[in-house]
Amino acid sequence: MTTLVAPEPAATATRPTPEELARHVSLRATVAQTLSMAWRATLKMRRNPEQFFDVTIQPLLFTAMFAYIFGGAVSGDVASYLPIVIPGVLAQTALTACMATGVQLREDMDKGVFDRFKSLPIARIAPLAGPMVADLLRYSLAAVLTVAVGLAMGFRPGGGVLGVVGGIVLTVAAGWSLAWIFTWLGTVARTAQSVQGISMMILFPLTFLSNAYVPVDTLPGWLAAFVKVNPVSHVVSAVRALMNDGTVTGEVGWALLGCAVVVAVFAPLAVRSYGRKM
Amino acid sequence: MTTIPCSATSAPGERTDSPTPTPAVRAHGLVKRYGSFTAVDGIDLEVAPGQVFGVLGPNGAGKTTTLRMLATLSPIDGGRAEVFGVDVAAHPHTVRQLVGVTGQYASVDENLTAQENLRLFGRLLGLDGRAARRTAVDLLGRFDLEEAADRPISAFSGGMRRRLDLAASLISRPPLIFLDEPTTGLDPRTRGQMWDTIRELVDQGCTVLLTTQYLDEADQLADRIAVIDRGRKVAEGTPDDLKGQVGSSTLQLRVVDASDTTAAAALCRRVLGEEPVATPESGALNVALTDPDRAADVLIALREERLSIASVTVAKPTLDEVFLTLTGHTADPTTDPTPDQIPNATEARS
Numbered sequence: 001m002t003t004l005v006a007p008e009p010a011a012t013a014t015r016p017t018p019e020e021l022a023r024h025v026s027l028r029a030t031v032a033q034t035l036s037m038a039w040r041a042t043l044k045m046r047r048n049p050e051q052f053f054d055v056t057i058q059p060l061l062f063t064a065m066f067a068y069i070f071g072g073a074v075s076g077d078v079a080s081y082l083p084i085v086i087p088g089v090l091a092q093t094a095l096t097a098c099m100a101t102g103v104q105l106r107e108d109m110d111k112g113v114f115d116r117f118k119s120l121p122i123a124r125i126a127p128l129a130g131p132m133v134a135d136l137l138r139y140s141l142a143a144v145l146t147v148a149v150g151l152a153m154g155f156r157p158g159g160g161v162l163g164v165v166g167g168i169v170l171t172v173a174a175g176w177s178l179a180w181i182f183t184w185l186g187t188v189a190r191t192a193q194s195v196q197g198i199s200m201m202i203l204f205p206l207t208f209l210s211n212a213y214v215p216v217d218t219l220p221g222w223l224a225a226f227v228k229v230n231p232v233s234h235v236v237s238a239v240r241a242l243m244n245d246g247t248v249t250g251e252v253g254w255a256l257l258g259c260a261v262v263v264a265v266f267a268p269l270a271v272r273s274y275g276r277k278m
Numbered sequence: 279m280t281t282i283p284c285s286a287t288s289a290p291g292e293r294t295d296s297p298t299p300t301p302a303v304r305a306h307g308l309v310k311r312y313g314s315f316t317a318v319d320g321i322d323l324e325v326a327p328g329q330v331f332g333v334l335g336p337n338g339a340g341k342t343t344t345l346r347m348l349a350t351l352s353p354i355d356g357g358r359a360e361v362f363g364v365d366v367a368a369h370p371h372t373v374r375q376l377v378g379v380t381g382q383y384a385s386v387d388e389n390l391t392a393q394e395n396l397r398l399f400g401r402l403l404g405l406d407g408r409a410a411r412r413t414a415v416d417l418l419g420r421f422d423l424e425e426a427a428d429r430p431i432s433a434f435s436g437g438m439r440r441r442l443d444l445a446a447s448l449i450s451r452p453p454l455i456f457l458d459e460p461t462t463g464l465d466p467r468t469r470g471q472m473w474d475t476i477r478e479l480v481d482q483g484c485t486v487l488l489t490t491q492y493l494d495e496a497d498q499l500a501d502r503i504a505v506i507d508r509g510r511k512v513a514e515g516t517p518d519d520l521k522g523q524v525g526s527s528t529l530q531l532r533v534v535d536a537s538d539t540t541a542a543a544a545l546c547r548r549v550l551g552e553e554p555v556a557t558p559e560s561g562a563l564n565v566a567l568t569d570p571d572r573a574a575d576v577l578i579a580l581r582e583e584r585l586s587i588a589s590v591t592v593a594k595p596t597l598d599e600v601f602l603t604l605t606g607h608t609a610d611p612t613t614d615p616t617p618d619q620i621p622n623a624t625e626a627r628s
Contacts, residue, residue, distance in 0.1 A: 018362045021372045021375045022372070022375070023371055023372055025371065032401075033402050036398060036402050039401070040387065043394060048389070111387070111388065112381060113386055113388070115351060115379070116385035118351050119377070119385075120374060121371055121374035121375040
């Protein structure tokens with residue numbers, strides 16, 4: 001079978017001199033490297049299926065729990081609360097899922113393989129962005145399950161299939177953008193536990209001080225002021241309009257703008273602190 | 279394990295028309311500080327292409343830190359470093375294309391199988407899916423890992439991990455390879471295999487910069503050795519230069535009948551031309567050996583003179599002895615020499 005073995009590439013003749021080597025990574029290479037890192041993350045997920053616990057159990061639990069606890073108090077009955085609470089739970093599940101992105105990155109960075117990633121001629125952003133691309137799977141699963149539980153409980157979205165899909169896509173996009181905050185935390189914190197702790201402190205005000213579970217007009221003025229600027233509120237409002245009415249409101253624009261700002265601020269911060277670490 | 283890929287005979291810095299090739303590594307006054315602690319305190323290194331350069335020192339001497347700075351893994355706090363003439367701090371991306379790094383702790387992904395690891399690194403280095411798979415299979419074969427190709431790394435022995443780690447460093451066929459303590463924690467047989475692998479790399483024109491705690495490893499592999507202590511270079515030279523400073527090895531001899539000691543001493547003087555030193559133990563002698571093989575001459579002569587041997591040992595100088603000679607303190611960085619340590623150690627060496 002020796003004849004079938006491909007000959008070694010001729011490194012002598014074609015090897016470029018140091019002056020000819022690239023000084024930076026091209027955008028195309030960056031995308032390819034990010035996808036390779038995403039492939040690694042999906043292999044890891046397949047080996048550790050417990051990574052899917054938070055995104056499977058939580059939608060089931062939270063949707064049922066919040067609907068039955070707050071339904072009567074907020075909307076009079078559970079059925080009329082569902083159109084309000086499903087987009088809220090969607091946003092919260094996405095946020096919780098992206099918190100895990102940061103925690104897992106921190107755990108991963110303590111391993112020896114990150115040394116090799118740093119020593120390779122690859123874009124510094126690839127080891128961070130790769131797992132986030134793979135986590136789109138987790139966000140999507142969480143979002144689909146939440147809607148499915150809602151449907152089972154009697155949620156009949158007025159926006160139809162397109163509206164629901166639009167709402168899910170927006171939620172996943174928002175989760176991915178906000179995950180950069182937790183990724184940045186992952187690169188600055190010392191341990192995975194501290195990432196978890198800090199993330200909870202960010203997560204709770206962001207989700208509960210929003211319109212996710214209650215109408216804003218029931219809140220005192222000072223709190224309503226914060227709730228109105230909270231990007232999670234804009235995401236929830238946009239998703240409600242999409243799912244319940246099938247309309248694309250200005251809230252979608254605000255939500256996307258908020259997400260873009262978060263990525264623009266936290267992605268460079270994360271790459272910079274990752275480059276400095278160790 | 280037949281041939282191992284590496285950059286070929288001409289390293290990129292090496293030009294046929296230039297009389298002095300660009301050094302593979304040139305470092306001047308390298309400094310690394312952690313807060314008020316200076317881990318690396320002004321180290322100069324120059325490694326010629328095709329050379330195996332050993333950085334020898336005890337734990338905590340700054341070997342790994344130096345290597346990490348040269349490999350762009352750790353920022354340089356002071357001084358300058360070049361790899362094949364490319365400034366490490368200014369153009370890290372270019373340097374990363376010229377070096378392969380194998381760390382002290384195997385830097386492969388525990389969650390992936392051996393083959394998946396190599397495919398991942400191949401993809402990251404710009405190979406397409408098919409080429410990455412082919413390279414992975416090829417390297418696994420060369421490093422005797424094909425049977426373990428689909429096993430998770432967590433089931434690998436220490437030696438297999440190191441081999442996989444080294445294989446991963448060779449995917450891009452880099453002209454310069456950094457090996458951080460390549461055999462620490464390996465059993466003697468695996469250690470010997472690792473040495474053979476490193477020698478093969480050099481035969482194919484690779485330049486190797488390795489760190490080690492073992493004098494015999496540096497001696498076996500390196501063309502040139504720098505001894506590092508507390509962040510400073512305390513000596514540099516060929517293995518022979520260094521051993522010349524401490525004596526190659528010592529013959530420790532004890533005769534059965536203590537009254538034969540004088541005769542045995544005279545015999546050693548005659549055969550080796552070195553003055554034997556009597557140790558406190560009765561009938562025991564220590565003689566410095568420039569060549570360990572000369573011990574056999576002494577043994578034959580003893581047999582001819584019918585002097586009975588109680589015990590005989592040929593001891594190589596230990597890293598500790600090298601250190602003591604070069605720095606005046608032992609290799610343990612936490613202990614400074616105390617008055618009672620010095621005479622003991624001097625006696626052992628004499």
